[in-house]
Amino acid sequence: QVQLQESGPGLVKPSETLSLTCTVSGGSISSHSWSWIRQPPGKEREWIGYIYYTGTTKYNPSLKSRVTISVDTSKNQFSLKLTSVTAADTAVYYCARGSGWYPDWGQGTLVTVSS
Amino acid sequence: EIVLTQSPGTLFLSPGERATLSCRASQSVSSSSLAWYQQKPGQAPRVFIYGASSRATGIPDRFSGSGSGTDFTLTISRLEPEDFAVYYCQQYDTSPWTFGQGTKVEIK
Numbered sequence: 001q002v003q004l005q006e007s008g009p010g011l012v013k014p015s016e017t018l019s020l021t022c023t024v025s026g027g028s029i030s031s032h033s034w035s036w037i038r039q040p041p042g043k044e045r046e047w048i049g050y051i052y053y054t055g056t057t058k059y060n061p062s063l064k065s066r067v068t069i070s071v072d073t074s075k076n077q078f079s080l081k082l083t084s085v086t087a088a089d090t091a092v093y094y095c096a097r098g099s100g101w102y103p104d105w106g107q108g109t110l111v112t113v114s115s
Numbered sequence: 116e117i118v119l120t121q122s123p124g125t126l127f128l129s130p131g132e133r134a135t136l137s138c139r140a141s142q143s144v145s146s147s148s149l150a151w152y153q154q155k156p157g158q159a160p161r162v163f164i165y166g167a168s169s170r171a172t173g174i175p176d177r178f179s180g181s182g183s184g185t186d187f188t189l190t191i192s193r194l195e196p197e198d199f200a201v202y203y204c205q206q207y208d209t210s211p212w213t214f215g216q217g218t219k220v221e222i223k
Binding site for chain 1: 148150152157158159160161162165166171172203205207210211212213214215216217
């Protein structure tokens with residue numbers, strides 16, 4: 001079973017860029033697709049987007065203008081960048097394996113947007 | 116986008132009882148592209164059902180998924196103590212993929 005672990009700052013200032021990394025262990029990143037999902041406090045989970053190991057991406061249209069997902073096969077990691085954040089981007093952010101349904105998830109990391 | 120509405124919000128049951136969780140979609144989910152996840156506090160979500168009715172690896176057969184179109188059901192035939200948790204449905208047929216708000220199965 002693949003293990004995933006999110007890492008990155010827990011606090012980001014408004015208008016700045018949120019950056020998170022997901023480290024994959026127990027398997028190669030070069031054989032699957034990889035996703036980011038978030039859950040704001042008290043709200044439903046929201047799919048952010050996914051990337052294939054080849055670099056092909058698909059994003060949620062509501063976030064597409066601000067999101068970039070990238071993969072670093074040499075480090076077995078993939079990353080999320082979300083620009084121009086506001087308080088509405090405060091959420092638990094999860095990384096997961098898959099592009100449709102998700103057989104493996106990270107534990108999630110809380111990112112708070114606040115000055 | 117497809118809105119998934121789960122019901123009930125909370126289900127109070129005793130071990131050994133049958134649990135029936137509903138997930139209703141605002142429009143048809145074709146190809147049965149629907150999954151169910153369990154989540155317990157402080158733990159990562161865990162997939163139980165994908166493709167509407169296929170059990171994920173290691174999931175006991177007391178869990179079953181059914182449905183098509185706009186109505187889907189997760190059934191737990193006899194609740195075990197470890198089954199008390201929150202369950203979410205998710206569709207991956209039409210972008211953006213969307214999740215339900217969850218059903219909490221609590222011990223009565």
